[in-house]
Amino acid sequence: MTTVDRPVTTGRVPLVDLGIQRDRVAGEVAEGFARVLATTAFVQGPDVAAFEEEFAAFTGRAHCVGVGNGTDALEFALRAAGVGPGDPVALPANTFVASAEAVLRAGARPVPVDVDDEHLLLDPRALEAVAGECRAVLPVHLFGQMAPMTEIAEVAGRHGLVVVEDAAQAQGATHRGVPMGGWGTAAGTSFYPGKNLGAYGDAGAVTTDDPGVARTVRLLANHGSEVKYQHPVLGFNSRLDTLQAVVLRAKLHRLAGWNAERVAAAERYAELLAGIPGVRLPSAAPGNAHVWHLYVVRVPDRDAVLADLDAAGIGAGVHYPVPVHLTGALAPAGHGPGDFPVAERAAGEILSLPLFPGITPAQQERVAEALATAVARRG
Ligand SMILES: *Cc1c(COP(=O)(O)O)cnc(C)c1O
16 A cells, blocks of 8 residues: 555545645655764754754744643743742633643643633633733633734733743744744743644744743753753753654744645635534634634534534544633632633534645535535534
């Protein structure tokens, strides 16, 4: 069996097809791996420094520090920004659990706030209501677009809140032309394989313009050490792996093109799905260049529609079925059903459709047909 003949019109349409990206960078990655193996520079090799420089340039920031994963990136960014034990940190109720984990692991206290009904991003009015009691805010740039940073920065500025951005799903996204890390003290991002810029395992980074923050993140990620065997602070072992840096470098210089493919695919979905009653389509918020990490529609009777799609060979997903304030991880915060109604209602309606660089029009047509059939049957 060869890998070039993939059945694009009849096989299952996966939520994400990482094999397409893998094949596109195969030569470059093989060369890079051979280079690392030849020198045995497995930890903190030259490819790590080169990737950090390249990713800092890509995001327009002065500094990038590679770390082991996105959750550590957020935790270290919060700590380096001076957020610590007991500090209340506002974050959206609709996000991946890692946003809240990072806050808790920094010793701080997550303060969930509701999202806006149109884009499911942190609602600046909800932030305003809790800003007086908070020390920081962790806006999440969800599904490939930035949180409404103009308004969030304005509220944060008036209340003296530290801003650390969760940019795990927004590599290449901008708000008013400004990418991740340009709106707060720092941004944490994840290179989990399925992200727009994905490694071949876990990886993450912090981007910032603040040299002190960059230095502290580097200390925390490397056993609290800048000079071998000197450990002035308690740190962690969470460095960006050299082999992952090779993969990320090979993918980074293609990312703008891949994001453009995502935008084209999102536009195609908008056309294909426009006439289907009951299906609510996603959109870019004002000022945003959206990079479509996920294409999230909203449908009635979502779980039944999801099951129908699965039976039709369509790999849809749900991001996320349980709002973060209702997870066991946040039980100590004492929230319950009804506290954040927009996020809770959305959690029962959202459906992520297959979208990835290399998805074909034929695959998208199959998704659209299956969705129309499922919604008509259930709705
Ligand atoms: C993926 C993700 C993270 C965490 O990244 P890991 O690399 O898996 O630790 C954090 N926040 C959001 C919104 C994410 O999607």
